[in-house]
Amino acid sequence: MEFVKGHGTENDFVVLPDLDDQLDLTVARVQALCDRQRGLGADGVLRVVRSDGESGGKWFMDYRNADGSIAEMCGNGLRVFARYLVDAGHQPQGEFVVATRAGDRTVVTHPDGSVTNDMGPARVTGTSIAAVDGAGIGGFAVDVGNPHLACVTDVPVESFDLTVPPGYDPVVFPHGVNVELINTIGDNALRMRVHERGVGETRSCGTGTVASVASWLAGQGRTTGSATVDVLGGQVYVTIEPMTSTLTGPAVLVARGELDKSWWDALA
Numbered sequence: 210m211e212f213v214k215g216h217g218t219e220n221d222f223v224v225l226p227d228l229d230d231q232l233d234l235t236v237a238r239v240q241a242l243c244d245r246q247r248g249l250g251a252d253g254v255l256r257v258v259r260s261d262g263e264s265g266g267k268w269f270m271d272y273r274n275a276d277g278s279i280a281e282m283c284g285n286g287l288r289v290f291a292r293y294l295v296d297a298g299h300q301p302q303g304e305f306v307v308a309t310r311a312g313d314r315t316v317v318t319h320p321d322g323s324v325t326n327d328m329g330p331a332r333v334t335g336t337s338i339a340a341v342d343g344a345g346i347g348g349f350a351v352d353v354g355n356p357h358l359a360c361v362t363d364v365p366v367e368s369f370d371l372t373v374p375p376g377y378d379p380v381v382f383p384h385g386v387n388v389e390l391i392n393t394i395g396d397n398a399l400r401m402r403v404h405e406r407g408v409g410e411t412r413s414c415g416t417g418t419v420a421s422v423a424s425w426l427a428g429q430g431r432t433t434g435s436a437t438v439d440v441l442g443g444q445v446y447v448t449i450e451p452m453t454s455t456l457t458g459p460a461v462l463v464a465r466g467e468l469d470k471s472w473w474d475a476l477a
């Protein structure tokens with residue numbers, strides 16, 4: 210069984226081509242694939258499935274977090290997914306549509322290896338508080354298809370301990386939440402760290418960067434704008450408009466290989 214390893218600003222993924230939707234991708238298999246000691250190591254798995262195109266997309270991105278849970282959307286993963294499709298010859302370079310659990314998303318692959326995703330609307334739904342290092346930090350709840358609590362703070366984001374999952378209000382976020390801590394570092398320039406639902410701290414989160422810019426704008430009473438977002442693994446560029454948002458950043462394919470069949474079968 211073929212796999213590809215890739216990353217988008219060091220948010221890393223195992224890509225599993227399963228064009229005819231044959232794989233039984235159990236929680237145990239996702240956990241083992243993502244484990245950095247007993248598997249390949251990744252923040253998540255991207256299963257590539259050919260879709261019937263009825264929803265507008267010819268491809269379905271089946272995204273799983275490292276703990277085996279299913280999430281609606283993954284922004285960095287979508288760029289890697291698009292790069293894989295072009296690299297494998299399944300799509301010509303340029304614009305095409307990928308179906309996700311959050312809806313159809315248009316992607317544009319660029320010759321320099323970067324990808325621009327249409328991320329759909331970033332909806333600011335209210336305010337809430339994250340508990341980090343024993344202190345409460347206020348932020349905005351932002352729905353980017355998946356849930357975020359994006360907190361702009363004056364405390365340098367480098368100073369937080371994200372080895373401990375941030376606390377959050379389960380009434381506001383009944384299905385868990387991704388928590389972003391954000392500093393303003395210049396004109397239209399942010400720095401972000403993230404604790405991802407189903408993973409832990411990661412070096413980047415694409416939907417989290419979109420939520421961060423939406424939250425930063427909401428704090429100024431704005432609903433449109435753009436910013437660069439520095440993350441531990443690099444930099445992305447986000448635009449927010451009333452009806453949609455975009456995310457541009459690198460997508461890197463690192464390795465290709467074959468999973469050992471007896472290892473895979475033993476995990477069923």
Ligand SMILES: N[C@@H](CCC[C@H](N)C(=O)O)C(=O)O
Binds near residue numbers: 253280283286355405
């Ligand atoms: N890293 C992703 C987000 C993956 C899903 C997230 N952990 C969740 O459970 O919602 C991204 O780049 O957006």
